[in-house]
Amino acid sequence: MVLTRRAYKSITRWLPNEILSEVVQWVTPPDLVALCQTSHLMKGIATPLLYRAVSLSKISGMKRFITTMERHANDPVSKAEHVRQFCIHQFAPNIPENILQKITLVLSYFSRLTSLQLFSLNNHFPELLRTAHFPSLTDFRCHVLPRLSSSLSSFLNRHQTITDLYLCRIFDDAMPTLDHIHLPNLHTISMPGSFIPCLVHDDTNVVIMCIFWFPDQLDNVEIALPALCRLSSADKHALDAHCDRSHEPWFIGLAAKNMPDVCVLTCHKLGNLAGRVTPNQVV
Incomplete structure (x- = not known):
């Protein structure tokens, strides 16, 4: 019409x-x-x-976005104030250093940002992790690299408003180690099991957990499950476990022993085939 x-x-x-x-x-x-x-x-x-949700995956788009933000930086109401969600896509190519620096600078203008996703396999934002602060940030997702783990821990501790945290391991790299992280408002976590002991459990109320145990960290299961239990003060919570041995009786037994308040337990293999749980494996 x-x-x-x-x-x-x-x-x-x-x-x-x-x-x-x-x-x-x-x-x-x-x-x-x-x-x-x-x-x-x-x-x-x-x-x-x-401008509410910005997702960048191509160099040309990044340049246009940077130009627009800089051009309107001094407007009575700048374009940056409208941005609530910002994502660098995981398939982004190698970004030139000058573009990375400008993106870091532009991000500092996003005073009302609530969601930040840094899923680029080829690019890293050390200056952003060291210095940035977003007062309203509630959702943070990124790939974790060993050489940036200290900066990442510092970034997370500056953002205790975070309720949803997703940390992803890059398979070719060694498993990073994180410093202690205090996020009292956490509600949902998705991360490798080795990161769980790093989360300080005082006054946390995690309800939804998606945990990945990789072949080189199966010994961590018995340490991580009790730590997961301490992260939640809720009567009921859900655990989505991804592990090549998560369908075996030993894992089900450990989960039942260490997390008695789990109301939903979902087990997957790390590969494409989900592990089957037979009735006699349920504790």
């Missing part, structure tokens, strides 16, 4: 901005760009939605 100029004016004149905002939330990014060019009213409504 194509609106006439008269009908368009009547809609923007009589519909409250709150309703227009709800409608615009269903618009695709290219159409948001088009809406920004129709009127000051629609630009004001569409711009925050256009």
Whole structure:
């Protein structure tokens, strides 16, 4: 349906901005760009939605994004204030050092960021991890590298607002070690089992746990399961375990002994085939 100029004016004149905002939330990014060019009213409504979630995976897109952020840095309401979610995609190519530095600088403008995802296998952000602080950050996800583990621990301890934490190991690297991490507001964790003892358990209330035990860290299972139990003060919680031996009776027995309040236990192999649990293996 194509609106006439008269009908368009009547809609923007009589519909409250709150309703227009709800409608615009269903618009695709290219159409948001088009809406920004129709009127000051629609630009004001569409711009925050256009920049709310940013995902970068190509050098060309990173350059355009950096240029836009820098150009509007001194606006009364800068574009950076609209960004709530920022992601560097894991398939991003090797990013030139000057682009990495500019991305780190631009990120410092995101005062209202709630979700940060650094899933690039080829690029690392040591300066960001050492210095950045996002007061409203609740969701953090990244690949963990041995040479950045200390900076990562420091970054996490500066962001005690985090409720959802996802740490991923890069398989070709040795298993990193982390310093003690205190995140009292944690609700959901997903990480290798060797990281669990690093989490300080005072006043935590983790409810959802997705843990990966790799072949070189199976000895860690008996240490990590009691630590997982201490991370939760809730009556019930769920454990999603990924381990090549998670379907065996010894693992089920350890989980039942050390985590008696688990209400949902899901076991997977690390490969594509899920481990089967027979009735006589359930404790």
